[in-house]
Amino acid sequence: MSTPNGWDKSAVSAIALELKDQPGALLLILRRLQDEIGYIPEQSVPVIADVLNLTRAEVHGVVTFYHDFRHHPPGRHVIRLCRAESCQAMGAVALARHIKGRLGIDFGQTTADGKFTLDPVYCLGNCACSPAMTVDDEIYGRVSAESFDGALASLEGRRQ
Amino acid sequence: MTATLYVPRDSGALSLGAERVARAIAQEAARRKIDVAVVRNGSRGLYWLEPMVEAATARGRVAYGPVRPEAVPALFDAGFVEGHPHPLCLGPTEEIPYLKSQERLTFARVGVVDPISLDDYIAHGGYEGLQRAAAMSAAQIVEEVVESGLRGRGGAGFPCGIKLRTAMLTGSDQKYVVCNADEGDSGTFADRMIMEGDPFVLIEGMTIAAICAGATQGYIYLRSEYPHAARTLAEAIAAARARGYLGANVLATGKHFELEVRVGAGSYICGEETAMLESLEGRRGMVRYKPPVPAISGLFGKPTVINNVLTLASMPIILTQGGAFYKNYGVGRSRGTQPIQLAGNVRRPGLIEKAFGVTLRDIVYEYGGGTASGRPVRAVQVGGPLGAYFPESMLDVALDYEELAARNGLLGHGGVVVFDDTVNMAEMARYAMEFCAQESCGKCTPCRIGSTRGVEVIDRIIARQDQSGNLALLRDLCDTMTNASLCALGGLTPLPVLSALKYFPRDFGLGDDAVSGLH
Numbered sequence: 095m096s097t098p099n100g101w102d103k104s105a106v107s108a109i110a111l112e113l114k115d116q117p118g119a120l121l122l123i124l125r126r127l128q129d130e131i132g133y134i135p136e137q138s139v140p141v142i143a144d145v146l147n148l149t150r151a152e153v154h155g156v157v158t159f160y161h162d163f164r165h166h167p168p169g170r171h172v173i174r175l176c177r178a179e180s181c182q183a184m185g186a187v188a189l190a191r192h193i194k195g196r197l198g199i200d201f202g203q204t205t206a207d208g209k210f211t212l213d214p215v216y217c218l219g220n221c222a223c224s225p226a227m228t229v230d231d232e233i234y235g236r237v238s239a240e241s242f243d244g245a246l247a248s249l250e251g252r253r254q
Numbered sequence: 255m256t257a258t259l260y261v262p263r264d265s266g267a268l269s270l271g272a273e274r275v276a277r278a279i280a281q282e283a284a285r286r287k288i289d290v291a292v293v294r295n296g297s298r299g300l301y302w303l304e305p306m307v308e309a310a311t312a313r314g315r316v317a318y319g320p321v322r323p324e325a326v327p328a329l330f331d332a333g334f335v336e337g338h339p340h341p342l343c344l345g346p347t348e349e350i351p352y353l354k355s356q357e358r359l360t361f362a363r364v365g366v367v368d369p370i371s372l373d374d375y376i377a378h379g380g381y382e383g384l385q386r387a388a389a390m391s392a393a394q395i396v397e398e399v400v401e402s403g404l405r406g407r408g409g410a411g412f413p414c415g416i417k418l419r420t421a422m423l424t425g426s427d428q429k430y431v432v433c434n435a436d437e438g439d440s441g442t443f444a445d446r447m448i449m450e451g452d453p454f455v456l457i458e459g460m461t462i463a464a465i466c467a468g469a470t471q472g473y474i475y476l477r478s479e480y481p482h483a484a485r486t487l488a489e490a491i492a493a494a495r496a497r498g499y500l501g502a503n504v505l506a507t508g509k510h511f512e513l514e515v516r517v518g519a520g521s522y523i524c525g526e527e528t529a530m531l532e533s534l535e536g537r538r539g540m541v542r543y544k545p546p547v548p549a550i551s552g553l554f555g556k557p558t559v560i561n562n563v564l565t566l567a568s569m570p571i572i573l574t575q576g577g578a579f580y581k582n583y584g585v586g587r588s589r590g591t592q593p594i595q596l597a598g599n600v601r602r603p604g605l606i607e608k609a610f611g612v613t614l615r616d617i618v619y620e621y622g623g624g625t626a627s628g629r630p631v632r633a634v635q636v637g638g639p640l641g642a643y644f645p646e647s648m649l650d651v652a653l654d655y656e657e658l659a660a661r662n663g664l665l666g667h668g669g670v671v672v673f674d675d676t677v678n679m680a681e682m683a684r685y686a687m688e689f690c691a692q693e694s695c696g697k698c699t700p701c702r703i704g705s706t707r708g709v710e711v712i713d714r715i716i717a718r719q720d721q722s723g724n725l726a727l728l729r730d731l732c733d734t735m736t737n738a739s740l741c742a743l744g745g746l747t748p749l750p751v752l753s754a755l756k757y758f759p760r761d762f763g764l765g766d767d768a769v770s771g772l773h
Contacts (some may be wrong), residue, residue: 117554118516120536125478125517159538159695160519162478178440179635179682180671183598184626216522216639216689217440218479221597221671222301222604223266231481235269 101135110145120146120156124163133164169204169211171249173197174228177214180221184236189225192239196246209250256289257335260308260315262365264297264450265482266443271323272305278323279307282330290335296451298365299605300352308347311337317344352621357583358607359591360568361444364451370489372497375454381499383573387462388507392422395466399569401577403589408434408525408562409637409666409742411655414569417559420549421467424557429469431460431559432534432552433566435476435483436518436525439638441669444593445563447605449476449483452567453490457513459566461504462573464511467559472513475530478520487515522693526741527560529695540695541741562667564593583609588654598635598671599625608653615649617670629674633682633758637666639689640746642753643679662753664746679758684712686750690743700735701744707731708751715762722768728755 106127113122123142127134134157143153157163175190194200197210204211220226223235229245261276262268276292283290298317300306306319307329316337318329325342332340344350358364367374375381387395400415421429433456437445448456460472476484491513494500504511516534518524524533528542531553552558568590572580581589588610594617597603601623606612618624618634625631633643636653642663644651651657658665673682687708696702708731714724732748739745755762759769 118534118536121516121519121533122536125519128519156536156538160521162518162520176440179639179685180441180597180669182682182685183671183673183677215479215520216693217438217442218265219437219443219446220266220269221441221443221595221669222299223269223304224597224603226269233265233269233482235266 101131101137103137103141106135106138106141107145110142114145120148120153124157124160128163131167133167136165169208171209171230172211172213172228174213174215174218175201176216176218176220176224176226178217178221180217181225184224186225189237189239189242193242196243256291258291258293258310259335260293260295260310262297262305263294263369263482263486264304264365264447265480266301266447267297267304267306268482270304270320274323275305275307275321275326278326282326286330288330288335293368295367296364296369297447297605298347298353299361299447300350300602301604302602303344306344307334309335309337313337313346315347317347317350318342319344352602352604352606356607357591357609359571359580359583360448360455360564361452361593361605361607362571363455364447364605367452369451369453369486370493372454372490372493372499375452379574380454380570381458383570384458384461384465384499384505387465387573388505388509392466392468395462395573396422398577399466399572402568402572402580403577403584403587404565404568404572404580405588405655406562407564407568407592407667409439409640409664411665414561414565417549417561418463418466420547421469421557421559424550426557428471428554429467429557429559430553431464431467431469431472432530432548433460433472433474434525434527434530434560434562435474435480436530437480437563437667438477438522438525439640439667439669441597441635441638441671442595442667443597444595444605444668446480446483448563448567449480450486453483453487454494455567455570456487456563457490457494457500459569460513461500461511462569463559463561463566465504465507465509467557469557469559470510470512472511473534473553474513474515475518475524475534476515477518477525484515484517491515522689523695523741523743526695526743529741530560531558538695540697543740564667585609585611585652585654586656588656592653592665592668594653595667595669596622596672597669599627599674600672601626610654611652613649614644614651614653614670617653618649618672622672625672625674627674627676629676631672632675632677633673633679633754635671635673635682635750636669637664638669639686640664640742640749641666641669642749643682643757644753645757648757662749664749679754679761680712680716680763681761683751683754683762684709684716686747686754687712690747694743698738698740698744700738701740701747704731704735704739704744705747708735708747712751712762715764718763721764725755725764725768 303319690705
């Protein structure tokens with residue numbers, strides 16, 4: 095459903111219209127947009143507000159409250175590294191330094207070639223296999239600098 | 255004859271390569287023309303042994319682990335399908351000491367059954383609790399839960415039976431049951447294990463709560479970080495609905511109960527029950543003032559029973575075996591069992607369900623085997639990011655609600671995170687404030703502003719700027735946050751901060767004078 099600029103008004107309105115009668119519809123709509131488009135295009139805010147009979151401010155307020163909702167398209171692969179206590183106890187701080195150095199970006203940034211976005215996450219529920227990360231839908235446990243490099247190499251080797 | 259092998263689909267096991275192991279087993283079995291059925295079970299919770307593969311044999315299940323895909327051909331050579339010896343063989347699963355010494359009530363089926371097989375669930379005693387509840391009056395169900403002494407396992411520890419009774423007695427045209435599956439506390443994963451390993455127990459528990467309270471609609475508010483749990487729950491809910499365990503006429507009782515999973519959007523505060531309700535209603539996850547309590551006015555202003563996954567998943571066994579059975583486990587006012595989640599720098603991390611009263615020392619050393627790094631244990635955080643840090647010398651504390659509260663700590667959701675002697679506790683204290691600032695909903699000032707000021711004050715202490723003045727300021731700030739915050743996020747963030755300061759003052763760069771002033 096993505097167009098060259100990732101924004102398709104009719105698709106957004108179709109989702110909003112489909113879900114508008116569900117209890118608590120706004121979060122369902124935003125969740126679906128995030129999952130399908132990869133971010134919440136700014137232009138979708140008035141469309142959703144119109145369908146739900148809310149103000150733009152109300153919709154904007156919800157979009158900006160939740161960490162999952164992106165305001166811009168992410169890189170082709172999203173790496174989420176856990177920063178929470180259990181992972182810290184197993185070296186997540188040094189691992190974060192390694193990953194940032196390797197990708198040349200900080201948390202919340204995307205590499206210049208648009209390949210990778212690095213996000214912090216506060217617990218993946220994989221604390222017994224710390225440190226943990228996800229790359230797209232894949233979860234990784236007991237991540238080391240070496241195993242990260244291996245995962246990265248296999249992603250870079252893949253045609254995307 | 256078809257042989258049965260078990261390879262977990264639990265996300266912890268997947269994170270260590272369980273999917274590749276399952277594929278390797280299927281390929282190798284096909285190559286050798288051995289008829290093998292691979293069941294994707296939950297995890298037994300022995301994570302240092304994951305991926306742990308089990309073979310069903312005449313003498314019970316035999317475990318092998320940790321299994322790498324490369325080891326699969328050799329396992330076949332050794333005859334592991336029949337449970338024969340191999341260097342990775344761990345013996346009969348149930349005899350592994352870590353597992354054998356536990357008291358698994360809530361987790362009885364996790365890792366044992368096929369999570370999405372309703373028949374397997376029923377064959378292992380599933381839905382007996384609901385059958386019994388269906389024949390009881392609502393008041394009798396409440397009494398059974400009150401008798402059990404079950405308290406909220408999400409962290410607050412409120413008596414479950416009282417909530418249930420309040421919702422039952424509040425008249426309304428519409429009531430709800432909401433399961434709080436926003437397991438955001440770092441160091442905790444028991445909810446995830448239940449949802450991935452035995453989702454029907456949660457569905458059954460919610461159904462019991464619903465027929466008791468008179469609720470017709472249920473929601474599981476699931477954090478977005480748990481996509482595997484979302485898939486398992488969806489499959490289980492569909493199976494339960496197809497067989498009449500959910501829907502318009504639950505078990506032909508004439509009771510109506512629908513259940514839906516709602517996925518959150520990465521906000522920690524939405525694990526606070528009123529913020530969760532706001533989120534379910536499609537708004538910013540801002541904490542509500544209480545009263546009214548949700549059992550009287552909750553979701554969309556209607557009476558709502560809200561409980562954590564573990565609490566609801568404990569209802570079936572209480573209804574099956576009776577409240578008195580459950581109450582016989584535990585100590586004092588902490589009745590039943592607590593699934594403890596052991597993580598961090600520890601040799602044998604995992605899930606340990608024990609009757610209340612086990613000491614932290616036993617958990618860290620007897621089960622955990624000390625640190626993974628082999629260095630001395632320095633600090634242990636109990637109860638998630640809002641829990642206190644205890645020094646090694648205090649590990650004899652028993653893990654129950656009152657014992658921990660008496661030491662300015664909390665049980666929370668039962669997470670235990672171990673740190674070795676390389677940890678800098680001033681950094682951990684700073685992190686606690688930083689996390690609070692990151693996740694504050696912003697409704698109340700002590701939390702919204704206090705957390706940011708807290709980071710700054712701790713930075714100044716670490717930088718040795720006017721340490722005594724800044725220490726006084728930090729205490730004053732923590733006092734304000736503790737007493738004036740609207741919810742537990744701002745109210746409890748001072749626990750990790752002040753415990754780190756109290757037990758590890760040198761990490762803050764404090765001199766002798768300042769340290770003696772602390773005590």
